[in-house]
Amino acid sequence: MTVFSSSEMASDVFGRLFDVLLEDEQFVEKARREALSVQLVHSKPDCRIFVSSEGVVHGEPPFKAAITLKMTCDTAHALWMGRLLVPAAIATGKVRIRGRIAKVLELVPMLQPAFDSYPAIAAESGVGV
Amino acid sequence: MTVDVPADLSPELNFDTLPPEVRQLKEDARRFAQETVKPLVQQLDQAPAEDFDWDVMRRGHEIGLTRAAVPTDYGGLGLGMLGVATALEEVAAVCPGTALVFGATMLGQAPLLLSGDPRLQARYLPLFSGDEPVLACNAVTEEDAGCDLIIPANAPHARNVMTARRDGDQYVLTGRKRFITNARFAAFASVFANMEGSPGATGLTSFIVPLNLPGVVRGPVADKMGYRACLGSELEFHEVRVPAENMIGGEGEGMPINMAQSNMARAAVAGISTGVARGALEQAVAWAGERVQGGELLRRHQFTAAKLADMTAKVDAARLLYLHAANTVDTQLPPPAYEPAVAKLFADRAAVDVADAALSLVGARGYLRSYGVEKMLRDAYGTRIYEGTPEVLALTITESLYAEDDAE
Amino acid sequence: MNTAHPRAGGDGHARTTIPTSADPSGSRALRYVADIIELHERLSYRQLPAEISGTPLYHAEDVHSGLITLTVRDSQIPARYLRGILGFRLAQYLRLSWISADLVYRTAAYHEPLPRPGQMESIHTVTLCSRTGRIRGYVGLSCSADPVSLPLDSPRRALFPTEAAHGIDLLGQYARPGLGTHQVFELKRFLRDQSMPLGIQHDRVPWHLMLGMGEAMIQLDDAIRLVLGDAKEHVALRHLRLAGFDLHVVEDTSPSLPSSDPLAPIYHQGVLAKPFVAPVPEDLPWYRDVVRSYMDGSSDLTSYHEMVARLAGRRQANGRPVIPRQRGGAA
Numbered sequence: 001m002t003v004f005s006s007s008e009m010a011s012d013v014f015g016r017l018f019d020v021l022l023e024d025e026q027f028v029e030k031a032r033r034e035a036l037s038v039q040l041v042h043s044k045p046d047c048r049i050f051v052s053s054e055g056v057v058h059g060e061p062p063f064k065a066a067i068t069l070k071m072t073c074d075t076a077h078a079l080w081m082g083r084l085l086v087p088a089a090i091a092t093g094k095v096r097i098r099g100r101i102a103k104v105l106e107l108v109p110m111l112q113p114a115f116d117s118y119p120a121i122a123a124e125s126g127v128g129v
Numbered sequence: 130m131t132v133d134v135p136a137d138l139s140p141e142l143n144f145d146t147l148p149p150e151v152r153q154l155k156e157d158a159r160r161f162a163q164e165t166v167k168p169l170v171q172q173l174d175q176a177p178a179e180d181f182d183w184d185v186m187r188r189g190h191e192i193g194l195t196r197a198a199v200p201t202d203y204g205g206l207g208l209g210m211l212g213v214a215t216a217l218e219e220v221a222a223v224c225p226g227t228a229l230v231f232g233a234t235m236l237g238q239a240p241l242l243l244s245g246d247p248r249l250q251a252r253y254l255p256l257f258s259g260d261e262p263v264l265a266c267n268a269v270t271e272e273d274a275g276c277d278l279i280i281p282a283n284a285p286h287a288r289n290v291m292t293a294r295r296d297g298d299q300y301v302l303t304g305r306k307r308f309i310t311n312a313r314f315a316a317f318a319s320v321f322a323n324m325e326g327s328p329g330a331t332g333l334t335s336f337i338v339p340l341n342l343p344g345v346v347r348g349p350v351a352d353k354m355g356y357r358a359c360l361g362s363e364l365e366f367h368e369v370r371v372p373a374e375n376m377i378g379g380e381g382e383g384m385p386i387n388m389a390q391s392n393m394a395r396a397a398v399a400g401i402s403t404g405v406a407r408g409a410l411e412q413a414v415a416w417a418g419e420r421v422q423g424g425e426l427l428r429r430h431q432f433t434a435a436k437l438a439d440m441t442a443k444v445d446a447a448r449l450l451y452l453h454a455a456n457t458v459d460t461q462l463p464p465p466a467y468e469p470a471v472a473k474l475f476a477d478r479a480a481v482d483v484a485d486a487a488l489s490l491v492g493a494r495g496y497l498r499s500y501g502v503e504k505m506l507r508d509a510y511g512t513r514i515y516e517g518t519p520e521v522l523a524l525t526i527t528e529s530l531y532a533e534d535d536a537e
Numbered sequence: 538m539n540t541a542h543p544r545a546g547g548d549g550h551a552r553t554t555i556p557t558s559a560d561p562s563g564s565r566a567l568r569y570v571a572d573i574i575e576l577h578e579r580l581s582y583r584q585l586p587a588e589i590s591g592t593p594l595y596h597a598e599d600v601h602s603g604l605i606t607l608t609v610r611d612s613q614i615p616a617r618y619l620r621g622i623l624g625f626r627l628a629q630y631l632r633l634s635w636i637s638a639d640l641v642y643r644t645a646a647y648h649e650p651l652p653r654p655g656q657m658e659s660i661h662t663v664t665l666c667s668r669t670g671r672i673r674g675y676v677g678l679s680c681s682a683d684p685v686s687l688p689l690d691s692p693r694r695a696l697f698p699t700e701a702a703h704g705i706d707l708l709g710q711y712a713r714p715g716l717g718t719h720q721v722f723e724l725k726r727f728l729r730d731q732s733m734p735l736g737i738q739h740d741r742v743p744w745h746l747m748l749g750m751g752e753a754m755i756q757l758d759d760a761i762r763l764v765l766g767d768a769k770e771h772v773a774l775r776h777l778r779l780a781g782f783d784l785h786v787v788e789d790t791s792p793s794l795p796s797s798d799p800l801a802p803i804y805h806q807g808v809l810a811k812p813f814v815a816p817v818p819e820d821l822p823w824y825r826d827v828v829r830s831y832m833d834g835s836s837d838l839t840s841y842h843e844m845v846a847r848l849a850g851r852r853q854a855n856g857r858p859v860i861p862r863q864r865g866g867a868a
Contacts, residue, residue: 086245087335087378090462091385097462102209104462106200109247109645191584203647204617247645252572255624255647258617259580260670298564316579372568 002044003127004073010047011058013125014040014076018051020117027110028053034103039065044072067099067107077127080118151212157192158216162223165189170224173358174504179350181314181360183262186230189220190262194231198238203250204258209459210393214400214451221404222411225508226358228401229515230264233310233359235397236516237265239390240319240335244377253337256316266311268318268338268364269387271304276521278321278330279391281384287330291366293322295380298373300336302366305348310515313347313360315340319390320366321383333383337375344369355507388466395469395516396458399451402476402512406444406483409505413440413487416494427490436490440483447476467529474522480509566642570631573647577628578732582621583670585663589613594660595752599745599832602737603667608749611658622663624648625672625730632731635803644799657681657719662749664742673730674742676750678722678764686717697723699767699812702804703790707765707814710785716762724750724766727773740841744828747780751825754817761817767792767810774813779848781824782815824848 004010021027030036037052039061050061071079075094078084086108089095097104147155165188166173173182189195197213199205206212213235221228238257241250256263269278277287291304302322312318317339324332340347348363378386417428417437427433454472458464484506488495495502513519586596586607595608614622627649630636640646652659657680664674682695690712700707708721729742754761764782768774777784790812794801803810818824830836831844838844 085378085382087240087243087386087389088382090243090245091378091382091389093463095462098460100209101459101462102198102200102207105242105245106202106207108245109202109250112247112643112645201616204620248569248642251645251647252569252576255576255620256579258621260582260584261580263579372565374565374568 002072002074003077004045004047007045007047009125009127010042010045010073011049013121013127014042014047014049015056015058016121016125017080017114017118018049018056020121021051021111021114022053022055024110024113027113030107030110035066036103036107037061037063037065037067038107039068040076041068041070042073042076043070044074047073065099067097067104070096070098077122080115081122082115147211147215150206151208151215154193154197154206154208154212155215155219158194158219161189161192161194162220162227166220166223166227170501170504171499173224173226175498176357178352178357179360182358185227185358186262186264189227189231190257191260194220195234195262195264196257197231198235198242199254199257200242200250203254205254210396210455211452211459213397214455216400217397218400218404218407218448218451221401222408223404224358225401225405225408225512226356228404229310229356229398230359232394232398232401233267234265234315236267236390236394237311237315237317237319239267239393240377240386241337243386243389243393246374246377249337249374249377253317264311264315266309266315266318266364267390268306268309268312268320270306270308272307274330276518278333278384279387279517280521280524281388284331284333284384285329287323290323290330290333291320292325293334293336294325295373296370299370300334300373300376302336302338302344302369302371304366306364306366308351308361309364310359310361312340312362312364313350318364319377320364321387322366324380327381330384332381333387334380335377335383335386336371337377338366338369338371340364342369342371354510355504356511385463389463391516392464392466392469393458395473395522396451396454396464398512398516399447399454399469399472399476402473402480402509403444403447403451405480405505405509405512406440406447406476409480409484409487409502409509410437410440410444412500412502412505413437413483413490416491433490436486440486443479443483447472447479450475465529466525470517470522470525470529473517474519474526477509477513477519477522480512481506484509563639563642566638569642570638573624573641574628574631576647577621577624578671580621580624581670582618582665582672583667585614585618585665585670588615588618590615594756595662595749597745597748598667599741601832601834602741604664604673604738604741604745605667606662606664606745606749608660608662608753610660611652614661619651620648622661622672622675623651625675626677626726626728629675629728629731630726630800630803635800635806637799637802640797640799646799655682656684660722660750660753662746662753664745664749666738671730673733673738674728674746676727676746677725678750678753678761679725680722681718683718686719688712689716689718689721691718694718697721697765698725699723699765702792702794703767703787703812704792705787705790705812707785707787707812708763711763711814711816720760720762722761722764724764724768724773724777727768727776741832743776744832747776748825748828748832751780751821751828755822755825763814763816765812765814767812769808769810774811777813777815778852779824779845780828781818781821781848781852783818784813784815786811786813820851823851 031053040049050057079089193206196205197208201207217228217232273288274290277283293300293302317337320336320338321333323330324334344367346365348365350360350362417433420427450472454468457468488502488506491502494500589609590613593607593609598605624647659680660678662676666673687694689708733739792804827847831838
């Protein structure tokens with residue numbers, strides 16, 4: 001039994017999460033400066049989200065993303081809730097990343113606003129905690 | 130002919146060109162090796178085990194060898210393993226021990242890079258951005274536990290592993306690590322200890338430990354066969370209290386973190402092994418190009434030519450393998466196990482084979498300590514021991530052959 | 538200079554001062570900032586003078602006290618050194634509890650924010666110990682945030698941080714044709730290394746910073762016409778007056794910053810900084826020459842007090858007291 005009951009629910013929650021990130025000036029400035037774009041490929045249920053300094057796009061990406069993150073929705077939920085820690089998630093292969101890893105490692109510390117916002121976003125959408 | 134190199138590293142690496150910033154560090158490292166290290170190579174090798182040349186290390190630090198993998202946000206060069214490996218090959222071609230000082234520092238930094246914890250990174254990674262050289266180390270190996278701490282299946286059977294226990298907002302570490310490169314002078318260590326109560330090493334946990342904490346004792350320096358420019362010594366932890374926030378990941382998550390950092394590091398240390406092989410090859414080529422026997426330069430004799438060809442092919446193949454491995458590690462998380470293991474396995478063998486062939490080719494002179502070839506053979510044996518012996522690498526490669534390639 | 542009173546006596550380095558937090562559960566935040574302070578105490582930048590790109594606005598070595606001072610623009614400083622300088626600023630402010638430990642912890646900061654790329658650049662004066670390479674002092678001249686230079690009385694101009702914090706317009710009174718916001722700089726972070734022991738370096742650092750800053754103003758001429766900022770009466774304001782600046786100080790403001798601003802604690806002190814503004818004095822070269830000749834031993838001045846007396850003497854001769862008459866009372 002997964003935390004997200006549908007692809008639409010997952011798209012809504014993770015889309016809103018990245019909207020929060022795009023309100024953070026530091027993140028946007030870095031994303032623009034480094035031409036960073038991220039493609040999230042979630043499964044169970046399927047959900048694809050593309051994020052760049054220009055905004056969030058659901059479904060097919062407008063162009064090939066600089067970084068691709070692949071994980072199940074349950075893994076994503078556990079990560080953003082802080083129950084699954086980033087190094088373990090990466091080391092055990094629960095999260096798989098493709099792209100320029102040096103840039104990924106610089107990006108991760110800037111995700112704090114998303115970590116702060118996620119529990120509320122998930123609760124509002126009725127995602128099981 | 131010069132070729133424009135794209136600024137971005139594409140996963141489809143063109144092996145004939147390197148990104149400009151990687152090429153810059155490689156050139157700086159070559160100059161450092163040739164101008165600073167080479168004149169001192171014999172001295173570095175033949176000095177007493179406890180001697181350490183900070184002037185050499187300062188120069189390497191100045192060009193960025195201690196911070197090549199540190200993100201630019203923390204004052205580093207922000208290069209991945211490709212940058213580290215190509216630079217270390219240059220240094221290792223002259224002195225692998227010097228190369229390993231910087232390689233081991235990177236290894237100590239690796240868990241921080243993988244941690245995703247900005248506060249932990251901010252407290253330690255900028256240490257390498259000042260002008261004074263700072264070193265780090267990775268403390269895994271113990272008296273009774275070597276492979277048992279890097280092969281998950283062995284973990285339940287590990288004995289007498291260093292322990293960690295939680296006490297309020299701290300962890301208390303007790304135990305001893307052996308053969309730790311840079312432990313003598315490192316500012317901090319990434320330390321792997323087993324949670325008290327967990328059998329064997331099944332509760333292995335990763336910590337960043339500043340080595341100026343009460344209870345840390347830097348033990349005697351080992352008198353090694355090779356790699357004598359770097360110091361390997363013991364580290365003792367007598368009830369060392371470490372803040373809880375210095376743990377990387379969670380309790381018991383140290384094994385996958387250790388494996389991930391090993392996979393990252395193997396791509397880079399394969400560069401060191403390749404450098405050893407190349408350094409030996411260069412000496413053999415020089416000798417065969419000037420020695421005359423039977424009225425001919427040695428290189429024109431067929432047996433010698435065959436040897437040189439074989440040696441050259443091994444060096445080139447080792448390089449291509451580590452470039453591919455480093456590029457793969459730089460573009461994937463978790464770092465893959467297969468490519469770095471293959472690269473290191475091959476490069477380690479190449480180092481021993483090529484150094485052995487060089488020694489035999491140079492003959493009596495090669496047997497002299499003053500000539501420098503025998504040093505490369507002694508160093509070559511060292512590459513097969515750290516960051517995965519041939520046996521461990523074989524197990525890793527074989528496991529990869531049968532692993533299913535899927536996310537959960 | 539905004540410094541806490543130096544610790545009396547004692548050689549060698551003082552222990553790291555851990556800023557206090559009103560929240561006991563902020564122990565991790567306190568440990569974090571203690572580590573950041575210690576990090577910057579370890580870092581040194583002996584190579585900085587050689588790594589500056591282009592010609593510095595000022596570069597001088599005081600062999601007598603073992604200090605090197607550099608004045609440079611943002612773009613002349615390689616990235617890791619700029620982070621180091623901004624980290625020194627952060628560490629000193631943390632020591633003084635003038636910046637929120639909690640916010641520094643929450644943002645995982647280890648240096649103050651990098652300058653945003655723009656048309657204008659700030660100017661940094663750094664004094665280093667020539668032996669250790671440690672930063673011993675710093676003062677900044679921070680540029681306007683306006684993308685283009687605007688008249689000083691333009692309603693569209695961006696307020697300087699001092700103006701915003703004190704809720705006042707310091708520049709309107711100086712508005713005239715040919716003078717724009719790009720010719721105004723805010724004096725910021727006039728700091729000495731809090732861990733530095735008392736001694737010759739401790740005494741000389743502020744004056745080296747003043748020399749560097751003053752030399753930049755002289756060299757840049759019309760590019761810097763006005764300086765503003767806020768400072769405490771008997772510390773930085775006194776230094777500026779001695780250096781010839783005719784300060785217009787605004788009394789009785791109630792400065793504050795939003796609690797979300799990491800610098801909010803700076804205005805929670807007993808003695809508050811006062812906002813000031815001053816034109817760059819035309820006779821600034823005279824003051825520079827007196828200070829420089831004392832510092833390099835080439836003048837007839839044999840003591841610090843004599844130097845101060847000579848500087849103060851010129852001010853008084855020009856009808857400008859060093860310590861202005863307080864409103865409603867004697868000086």
